[in-house]
Amino acid sequence: MSDPGWGDMLDPYDEEPPFDVGEDDEPRDGAEPAAEPFTPDIEAVLAAQAQVSAARRAVAAAEDKLTAAEDAHADAEDEVSVAETKAAEYADDDDKKEWQRAAAQRDVSKRTRASARAAATVSKAQAAVQEARLGLAEAEAQLQYARSTPAPPEPEEPTLYYGSVDEFLREFLRKVYTRRIDGKGQGNVWAAEWWKSREAVHRLEALWRAWEHLRLDAATGMSVWWRDHADHHMPILMSSEGPFRGSVGPDDHCFPDKGEFLPYANPPEGLFPDVREPVDADSADEAQG
Structure with missing residues (x-):
């Protein structure tokens, strides 16, 4: 009489396995999965x-x-x-x-x-x-x-329309706020290389952020922006005693007539990164350096 083999000792058609299911194993059919943790309102x-x-x-x-x-x-x-x-x-x-x-x-x-x-x-x-x-x-x-009951998700912050003050100035502000620039530090003045003035950058940044906020008010937002922000900061920026005082452009196109776009020159690459996109730390350090 031969010794019984594994096939005789363990019936492959047994309903229950000859061992316990560990806690880390998959739940059996019909078992409810554990509820995911959540934070109530x-x-x-x-x-x-x-x-x-x-x-x-x-x-x-x-x-x-x-x-x-x-x-x-x-x-x-x-x-x-x-x-x-x-x-x-x-x-x-x-x-x-x-x-x-x-x-x-x-x-x-x-x-x-x-x-x-x-x-x-x-x-x-x-x-x-x-x-x-x-x-x-x-x-x-x-x-x-x-x-x-889980708390409702936090409302998403509105996406910025422009990713930087540079894009705001380049694509919008200089095209809608048009004035004749006389040059030679007289009358209205403007600097194509606007980023070289710390005050100008701060004022333009304020104009951009205010525009991004007020554009969401479809009723009176733009009127408020023009009255309280553009019409306040732009005359100061263009004043012969303002941050661009003494600015003289190298070419005639830097002295536009009324209705033409304000002078503009691209700032150094990386100086005003698009804040809508994540910025790599190394790239940011290089831009600041």
Whole structure:
């Protein structure tokens, strides 16, 4: 008789494997995958918690009113019992006058009506407690929903239309804000190599950033930009006492007539990188160096 082989020891058609599935192995069919972690909307959770706290206070207040109503009803029932006992004693007492027996019966009726009103108050208090508890259950459900619901994604920042102050000046500003440049440091002045003036760069940067922000206001954004920004900074930039004072271009085309584009020369490569795109650290260091 031969020794059993592996084929005899392990049946390949067994439903269960002869070993345990490790924790790191894939879950079996039908098993739910682990939920991915998330961050709930903190403001929604806090608001829901406040609603739960308010609902719990409402339940406590309603239950206190119910307890008081039940106590009042119990007292009214006791008074009815006392009045009925007194009326029965008067009815059996031959010494009592008829008017005394009638008064005792009227007192029973009076106490009975008071008990009925107390019972109605109890019913209303019970309904109020039920309504308060339903409100609490709804508030707790909202809290559970807020805790189990991921916060909405943060709104994306608007994409810049121009990637740098250089592109803004080159493609837009010098084409829409046109003035005659007289040259020789008189009248309107401008420098094609505008980037050599620190003040000019800062003012043009401010004009660009303000334009990027206000362009999103389709109603009055551009009017505000022209009034509060362009019409403020450009006269200063073009002033004979401004950052371009004494600028004289080498060629006639640097002194355009009104309606022609303002003079422009390309800045050194890498001086104004496109901020819409990630900048390599080494490239940025080279540009600054």
